[in-house]
Amino acid sequence: MLKTMMQLAKMQFNQYNIYKSNFYLFTLNRIVEVIVYIFVWQAIYSQTGNAGGFTLSQMVTYYILAIAFSSIATWGINETMAHSIRTGQINKELLNPLTYFQYYFGMNLGELAFAVVIGIATFIICAIFWELALPVSFLNFILCIFIIILGIPITFFIQMIVGTIGFYTNSIWGMQIFRKAVIQIFSGIVAPISLFPLWFQELSKFLPFKELIYTPINIWLGQVDYSEILFVIIKQIIWGAVLYIIAKKFFNHAIKNITTNGG
């Protein structure tokens, strides 16, 4: 089963990799996105000598890492799933020897592998132009990566829930954008969570999104205690389990009531 999933992942990855231009364009896209953020904070720093409680190099590092990680947090198989529901291809996918979740998880991994490649390229190119803070220790680096990996099932199950809505509405295009916007705001891609109003910070403590971007970066910068990291890990596992149950229940309920669009 694992082997099949890996094969699916490889297939999905190659689909992106056929066009070499994809790689350059996506990387360019990321860099364009980060430039505005960095220059705005630089301007603020040069005026006030303070970038929201961070030093300038920490802030620059924050945004570059946030953009590098952002594709891992927001990309996914939602589009593919919606397409298969719309065209009726889902008939075939349901008959696969793999379960529907396993099938899409494999595809999702391929997508994320490409996101990782883009993220690394973005990071390297940005490192040429700006001075970046390196991870405070090797252990912190490993923990940072580990927290990001823990986020993968969470974003996947959220996508499955959004995708399942497609059974009822036939179009999840709007929901998709909504999902991305929520992740962008609550994960800290837009700005470090510590700069948001207090009620927002309290709320984000309970949601799993902060751990996709904000917490891993702060671990990288060495601003999180190890005891807190343990708490974060437990929290993410619980969220993963809860979302798995919801996604599975919802999907099983929907699958009984679907009418597919031909085949």
Next chain:
Amino acid sequence: MQKVIYNISLYLSFLKISLKEILIYRIDCIVGIFSQLIVQLVSLVFMFVVFQNTENIAGWNFQQILLLFGITRISIGISGYCFDGLYDIGPKYIKSGEFDKILLRPVHPLISIIGNSREFVSIADFILGLVLTIVMLVQLAIPVTILLIIKILFFSIVGALIIGAINTIFSISSFWTYRSNEVIWSFYRMYTFTEYPITIYNKFIRILITIILPFAFVAYYPTMAYLGLNTYIIYLSPVVAVVLWFVAVKLWNLALNKYRSTGN
């Protein structure tokens, strides 16, 4: 000249048909507009956070930045609605071979393609931009005269034309890659640079967005004029738009001659 006017009127009638097509799908339209507003929320959230840490950016206060954002959105909305068809050249027309059909029409293919635009979600950009602009003009105590309204309307359309021309130039890549949408999108995204005063950027980026890809003329210089910071450079905008369209059409025709069908 007559030909240009004929083509423009043809384009407008194409666009009218597209609008009727949109109105068939009401629910999709509403969901799309709502989603587009949420996307804008992300940019606005960043601005709110930034202005909790500072009074102004390069001398621009929060209301002024929001006015700039609003004016930009109006142009983006118009250009998104009118020139969205450019994104389809590669994936929809050339890849599938449908482009050959368009070449057979007695109309310039560019007119057929951009006339087919129907990116209705841009209406959300337009409305948000309009509301923000009006609110900020009032808050900044800028007298709203008829002249100002005409100016904003005129230069927003000019701005949309500038964006359209830049997108047209990059859509040429579709003759080689069939994936024009991503190429256009990557460069088009640079308009976000001009959502902040361009003095915060280094020399390279400033030259990039004023001369190479003159996005600064879309909203930044016009907004400076409305705020009374720089009254003259705004009048360069129409010149930039005309020159860009001239270059875009010439280059497009040149590339068209090199076009080889994908068959089908």
